[in-house]
Amino acid sequence: xxxxxxxxxxxxxxxxxxxxxxxPAYPYKLNPGQLRxxxxxxxxxxxxxxxxxxxxVAQGDTSVFLLEHLRTNGDPRRLLxxxxxxxxxxxxxxxxxxxxxxxAGAYEAFRYGDEKRFARNLQNAGYDxxxxxxxxxxxxxxxxxxxIAAVILDIDLYQPTIATLNAIWPHLVPGGGIxxxxxxxxxxxxxxxxxxxxxxxxHGLPFERAGMKGAVVRKPQP
Numbered sequence: 001x002x003x004x005x006x007x008x009x010x011x012x013x014x015x016x017x018x019x020x021x022x023x024p025a026y027p028y029k030l031n032p033g034q035l036r037x038x039x040x041x042x043x044x045x046x047x048x049x050x051x052x053x054x055x056x057v058a059q060g061d062t063s064v065f066l067l068e069h070l071r072t073n074g075d076p077r078r079l080l081x082x083x084x085x086x087x088x089x090x091x092x093x094x095x096x097x098x099x100x101x102x103x104a105g106a107y108e109a110f111r112y113g114d115e116k117r118f119a120r121n122l123q124n125a126g127y128d129x130x131x132x133x134x135x136x137x138x139x140x141x142x143x144x145x146x147x148i149a150a151v152i153l154d155i156d157l158y159q160p161t162i163a164t165l166n167a168i169w170p171h172l173v174p175g176g177g178i179x180x181x182x183x184x185x186x187x188x189x190x191x192x193x194x195x196x197x198x199x200x201x202x203h204g205l206p207f208e209r210a211g212m213k214g215a216v217v218r219k220p221q222p
Contacts, residue, residue, distance in 0.1 A: 009022065028061050029062065029181075030062055030152070030179075030211070030214065031213065032211060033210050034181065034213070035062070035065065036210075037177075037210035037214065041149065041176060041177045041216075041218075042066075042069065042075065042149070042150045045176050046077075048147060048149055048175075050147040050148050050149025050150070050172075050176055051145045051148045051149060052077050052078075052151075053081070053148065053150070054066060054079065054080070054081055054151070055151065055153050055154060055155055056082070056137075056155045056156070056181075057081050057083045057113075058083075058110060058113075060121060060122060063081055063122060064125055066152075067127040067130060071127070071129065076129075079130040081118075082133045082137040082140070083113060083118075084113070084135060085118070085134055086111055086113060087107070087108070087111035087113075088107045088160075089136055089160070091159065092107075092155075092157045092160050095157070095159040095191075096158065096159075096188075100158060102188055103188070106188035107157070118132065136160065137155065138155075139163070147171055147172070148168055148176060149172070149173050149176040150176060151177070152178075153180045154181040154182070156181070156188075156189040156191065157189070157191040158192070158195050161191060161195035162194075162198060165178065165196070165199045169199075169217070172219040174221045174222055175219060177216050177217055177218035178216065180192055180216070183196050183214060183215040184212075199217065200217065
């Protein structure tokens with residue numbers, strides 16, 4: 001006789017209307033090429049001991065992916081998780097609206113966050129090797145967590161993206177880097193692309209695409 005949980009799964013998998021609860025779905029906001037680039041940065045900098053960070057965590061799917069990678073590879077580094085947990089800052093939105101001609105209504109997302117619930121969700125999933133930093137990453141003192149090895153930068157808008165790139169760059173280890181999301185033109189989030197292109201131009205770096213919509217800033221080896 002089948003165990004009761006398996007019987008319930010059998011029923012739910014076939015039942016109209018609820019079968020979607022067991023349907024597969026891609027859970028990450030970053031595409032596989034971006035995730036691969038981040039894992040390469042993490043693994044390639046392990047011996048440096050440099051910090052690993054995700055900036056802009058949403059509900060935490062990518063955070064879990066990174067924590068699982070660090071754990072299953074025996075990497076002792078803690079994952080630093082940055083977010084305002086209250087959506088985009090008024091200053092950042094104002095730059096998009098007044099300076100870049102965007103519609104303010106596009107930036108009402110991600111206001112649902114709560115750092116305590118976020119931490120509890122990660123702990124309930126079996127992870128504890130992380131540190132949550134609440135606030136605007138563009139004004140954070142990155143020297144406090146230097147050296148820095150691998151970062152996902154997913155804060156979408158021009159002002160915080162360019163400010164964070166400039167703040168992290170001096171502290172990146174050689175071979176380390178930053179995976180920047182939303183580097184595509186013609187979207188409400190293309191402030192990331194403008195910031196990325198300005199930054200690599202200022203530092204003489206190549207445009208390095210990661211997946212369909214990401215790009216990488218990489219600190220050259222000496």
